[in-house]
Amino acid sequence: MSSPHVLNQYPWWKYLLIGLIIFWGLIFALPNLFGEDPSVQISGARANIPIDTAFQSRVASVLDTEKLPHKRLELEADRLLIRFADSEQQLKAADLLKERLGRDYIVALNLASAAPSFLRALGLNPMYLGLDLRGGVHFLMQVDMAATVKQVEDSYVDEIRNQLRNEKVQYTSVGRMATGGVQVEFKDTAERDKGAQLLRKSLNNLQQSQTGELSLKLTLGEPEIKEKRDFALQQNITTLRNRVNELGVAEPIIQQQGSDRIVVQLPGVQDTARAKEILGATATLEFRLADEENDWNQAAANNRVPINSRLYKDRQGRPVLLQKRVMLTGDSIVDASSGLDQQSGGPAVFISLDGKGAKRMEDGTKDNIGKRMAVVFIENKTETKRVDGEVKKSAYTIEEVINVATIRDRLGRRFQITGLDSTREARDLALLLRAGALVSPIEIIEERTVGPSAGKENIAQGFRAAAISLLVIAAFMTWRYKTFGLIASAALVANVVLLIAALSLLQATLTLPGIAGIVLTMGMAVDANVLIYERIREELRNGNSPQAAIHAGFDRAFDTILDSNLTTLIAAIMLFGFGTGPIKGFAVTLSIGILTSMFTAVTGSRALVNLLYGGRKLQKLNV
Template identity: 50%
Template sequence: MINKFPAWKNLLVVAVLAVGTALALPNIFGEDPAVQISGTERAELNQDARDRILRILEEEEGLSPHRHGMEEGQFVVRFASGEEQDRAQLRLRAELGRDFQVAVYQAPAMPDWMRNLGFQTMNLGLDLRGGVHFLLQVDMDAVVEQAVERFDGNIRTLLRDDRIRYTGIEREERGLTISLRDADQREATIRRISREFPELNLSAGERPEVIVVRISDEEIEDAKRNALEQNRTTLRNRVDELGVAEPLVQRQNPDRIVVQLPGVQDTTRAKDILGATAQLEFRLVDEDNDPYRAQETGRVPVGSRLYQHRDGYPVLLRRDVIATGDQLTGAGTGFDQETGRPMVTVNLDSQGGRRMGETTRENLGRGMAVVYRERITETRIENGEEVRESREVEEVISVATIQGIFSNRFRITGLESEQARNLALLLRAGALAAPVDIIEERTVGASLGADNIQAGIMAISFGFLLVVLFMLVYYKVFGLVANFALFFNLVMVVGLLSALQATLTLPGIAGIVLTVGMAVDANVLIFERIREELKAGNTPQAAIHAGYEKAFSTIADANVTTLIAAIVLFSFGTGPIQGFAITLSLGIICSMFTAILGTRAVINLIYGGRPVKALAI
């Protein structure tokens, strides 16, 4: 027995170790404080724009970028310190305005040739990089309410168009109750509504003139799924408008969304933008009735709704909505040339523009109002505990007389400067399909993140060093080989994290520390088996062969069961648990390779192919 691997196995080991080392290599170059500039619909990031950006930085005393260039379609300017990075960000945002998006982030400092070949560094989690973590709860009850409200308006329009008279329509939790004026029309009305809205379940009520309308369970579930996905997309758009590099916006559970903003420390503006609903509605003013009388008596005319203007007086508006914020295609800020007041310029899509054009053509000289709806969450202390309450504020922000026919493009006035800027940002990003509440908020400072990284490196280093010393003393040459395998196990884990772009978190570092011990455990089993074979009188070559062959099943069983546990943790866990499971899984896979194939190849290289009288084990 000579214990030699075939050539292809040796080549496989060398190739895997070489690839793992190459993938991990970019991480040794560290990161540069950088500013990332992206083009928008209003301005293209061409050569002239890049030259302008560099001139702005040159004009600022003490700012000297040591490197700049296009990276993945964005202009990245690197600096020597975080202080220069902050100054550059403030100056560029002031000079470029809303023409370009400016974000700060830590840019990998790897050489250009590595970047051109597609190499990447590990993604660091929020607990290592620093930033803000939000957990948002989507109000699914509001989704159902909106669905009921939508069908209420559609059914009213249908009954009015078909000249079906009714005495009232009452909203319920998941449907409507329609009271007809003529009971003989009930069956025909049920058939008409069912044909127009097949997603509704209709039945006869207890009284002969009553129709009970229920939204189907399938429609409700679809509405909830769509609302969650639209909210996720909208929140991602809002984060992009905030100018945050490498954000994380992902679904968690059926009604929650996680938002992580690396590098953001001031949470006030982020919370305002993420949590605001910014829903707009354009309605005609009811000029035939007195809003003050309606407010005093509590009797609102049929077909109208009573609102409060932002300045404190009542306004009666028609129930029919001309257009909503969902139909906006763009929004920008500016100043009214006549009054000098801030304004928001709004662009509608073709459907909204057509409806707006028809309305303004038929209602010249009449008033049109803009209704702003916002969800506000307030926190108060009750019995020593935090209690969060949400309320929806509806107010009229603008009332103007229709003086001409317009459709796709018009202006909203009557806002303060900050209100106009935030409103335009929210409208560009899109409206939330349902209100969201921030139920969890965590802020990790940049210095704390650096401390976490340092602590993690120390934990891995001490764990690695202790294991290396033990293996070297206890197993001699075989221990040295195991240490060699352990080192490459760490390198391969880092390489896989970089290649897969998995996020490394503080619990993930704990997973790496655990795999350091588990990786050497396989070699301990093999080496102890070799010792037993030597004591039984087998030759060194036979002992090596038997040690690896007989220990394999035990090693495989132990690692596979641990891998299954890690997969379950990743599947059902969230956040930190998933970070731990990722590194644990990768560590197990790498340790199986290095401990069984890697060490065997080196042992064969040292002892294989020649007579051996004794083993240094």
Template identity: 50%
Template sequence: MNQNSLWRWLLLAAVVLVGVLYALPNLFGEDPAIQISADSGEVLDDGFVSRVEAILSRADIEPVSVDIVDGQLLARMPGDTAQLTAAETLREVLGRDYVVALSLAPRTPAWLVGLGAEPMSLGLDLRGGVHFLLEVDAQSVRETAMERYMQEIPAFLRARDLRYTSRKIEDGQLVIALRDAATLDKAQAALSGEYRELSIGEASNQSDTLTVTLTEEEEQRILDFAVKQNLTTLRGRVNQLGVAEPVVQRQGASRILVQLPGVQDTTRIKDLIGATATLEYRAVALEGDPERAARTGIAPAGTQLFYERGTDRPYLLKRDIIATGNELVDAAATVDQESGSPAVSVTLDGRAAKRMFEFTEKNVGNPMAVLYKETIITTTYDENGEPQFEREKVEEIISVATIRGVFGKRFQTTGLTSKEAHDLALLLRAGALAAPIAIVEERTIGPSLGQDNVEQGRNATILGFALVVLFMAIYYKAFGMIANAALLLNVVLIVAVLSMLQATLTLPGIAGMLLTVGMAVDANVLIFQRIREELKAGAKPQEAIAGGYDKAFSTIADANITTLIAAVVLFIFGTGPVKGFAVTLSIGIVSSMFTAIFGTRVLVNALFGGRRLSKLPI
């Protein structure tokens, strides 16, 4: 009775071996490191390694190692002080052509790395870094939508020979004055049939005039789209920075959480993640007097008035846009070969390239302007602590050039400073924001605080584990020591699974692990108490062991399944720290079922099974 078959031993040995191997990398610790990537996206080579080593040598900094990892340079440093000093030196010497980020590099041996074993990722609260809570500007989303309809709806009316006399955006709605009442009725009917997402009605204070506004459902839809688009764009920008294990996720209807572990300099990060700079390529209007438009503030129909950067010279640009920053598939900071000035080399997608080719083919010898657009948002707070946004729109012409030949997909844009060319190339490569964002919350967590969190979490886990081990050893004797061995295996398996999944461990995750330590023993307590009851009822030792495990199984399974359901619900509907807690708890529940029921049964069978016993040490 209570004999182990070979498959039980093999399964337990395999689980222990895999668990130990993949949990082992977490014991080797990490080195403070500097991660360098090229802004242009090019792969760094050994020549760049020599250059960095020479820079560090001149600054009397001795790195532990300098290597190329996945096309980026990783320099390991002997300590935090050397890391910070080296980062400042490299940023100063390398300039803005390279992204220099603080990081932590695992000291995992090469043979473990070869097996795919890596340590767990640590969250912001354990590693230190920066935390931003961003809010998408709903007002700008509405304004952008109405500006788009201001271009689209008049074209729709012209195509149907429905003439209008004027159009303007007033109080958040598009106001279109029609020629007469008959035209108004036809226009309203046509627009209502085509644009079901808009609310179209007659103006109360003006005759023969239509008002076009967004419906509540359409406002919510475009805001939701803007948040999703910004989420994708921000992830691209963060990836361009080369930060390890970043967190970029949505929170609520219009907010986005950005957490960058290991980053301490917030100024550069804020400039890039919140920047809304983009470009528009437009034709310069050959008709009209820009000086007169500047004096009167009235531009001729089909044109807009803008000023050139630096000279404040007025230009009339056609409203039709040839290409925008959203239609770029690649961009890189470069130097113009003719003038030697900073430039951005851009590559357009298929549709924009076709439009550019058709435009330049018909307009050789005519001027084309590059319009630089950016919305700068300043956040203030009212007496209730609610964020208030102040918007400043920058729209200026950075370049007006005569089209010398036909081009389409690839060309250069000049008229920028070196910093603007560098930053704009990064932003265009990562994609433009669908709407401006404002920083409503900003926190910087120092590496020392993160280290304190790690130590306190580790100490709490060790203390909790030690108290549970002591209780089980005293109360259940030899069986308690078997339960303690299973508990140790359970912790190893949790760490191993988190490492294999490359899940991010946070303080709530440590709390989930500590809770699992307590819960894991519950199953053994139920089993051991059931064995005691069987012995008191007169069962023989072997019968009591078998009865204890068999009769306690359903109770243990029910309790763990209900807890697992709660953990899954927390993961689905929770955000941030709640998800981290749920992941650790879920893994702990599954592993504790294996160790507490299967693992301890194998050990109990090995020690006490198949023997004539007068009593059990329990």
């Protein structure tokens, strides 16, 4: 049987392991001490636009010419980050660079970690802060309702044309009027009356009026316009929510504001450029057959496009002549994933269609084997310019052919498209198609990288509450348990460090309820030490030796500590499972805090006690 005074000793490797865990926890927590710099982030609007040292010199020259002071420029992979001393310089630089760089670049506000370069080189980042603290991004988006009505009227143009053709009603033209509505020109009055009767029966929701002897105007009623606008708004909210889910943002807020606006809040997002790129894009695809009967180069050179064709350009700027008739649109896409083409090894997007889309694709390709089919990429964007001191926004559309291929076989529900510039572009396109196309174009009319709540004041108050709690708890424990109280205080500090390190490593979003969880965790952490120390006192009163009392105190209190923490952990898991928003943030912080406190209060504090008292002949304990 071993001597009692050697009971409380750890092997050297256990001390080393505990020390390494505390050390790496300190390293992971360090970035949170340095705060963030107001920054401007510049990335290419397309994957093939270079962000290199030459571009960095160009941006630096623009800033120097306009005498805009900045801390430094950092070139990171496919983006350029410019750090500033304050937000006023940041905003001035963003406006200037948007004007000077043009449409080829995305200029976005950002908050970049001010941690030293060696920490960032290790890939260490601070915790994300929720919108009620600081950080994240707030977008206010305007839905283009005029475009919604135009899209509905355009769909009626095709439907009216098909119905008249199927019933052999002779007409000369069907088109959308600039002032709204669809106008039909008939061959004579008899055909006009016949067509009016047909359309009154099949499209009784449209209001008819005569604008000429042979003309008939069909307009949407106010109830239908309101219904289509409401549908477009709700569908856009659903699509934006899907895109946010694809971005992996925790606790997003996406809600309607008024009759034509959407609020999007993304807490903890630092890469606002990518958020804008994904949320604001209205990318979709069109599949069209190539015009095989006319010369593409000649049509472009003479600017004479056949009546049933449209002239596009591919990504190299070469002319491509396609049929006006659209075989299939992106609305029929139910799934899309990115990957590599097995034959060429280049980036590809694998498309899955719904039943209706698959049937249209089969019908469109089975009779055109050996002919060429093109994939047209369409994206609506908004450009902001400052003209005579006023900010003016203008919408524009990018339409380009990303792929022209010969149809080798009948295509069905699943196929792939190639011709993309990079794997990143393939991933982004797949994301947009998988999340769904926006029903109507949207424009970001307001952007903030700091949330609308108390911000810095909340951070200061939260930090003050945590610091005061830590000091008061440490003072009480030291007064109550003397040296053992100092050991508990050291374990408590280690617990806070490990908790912050875990939140930073997981890139969790810290909110005010999360700070409350940290403060609560500190109280629970010393609760375990109180149980242990009271047990040691009880063992000493029963006449046990100091070494035996220490050993029994830690061992016999462990079951009670485990049970109490386990029940709290179950409650935290339930909060996370059934709660929403800030409640989940509180539950995450509490759950991690329970696990770290179990380590520091039991294993960590025992290691310190063993170092101070283990292997010694003790007459009494200062507890």
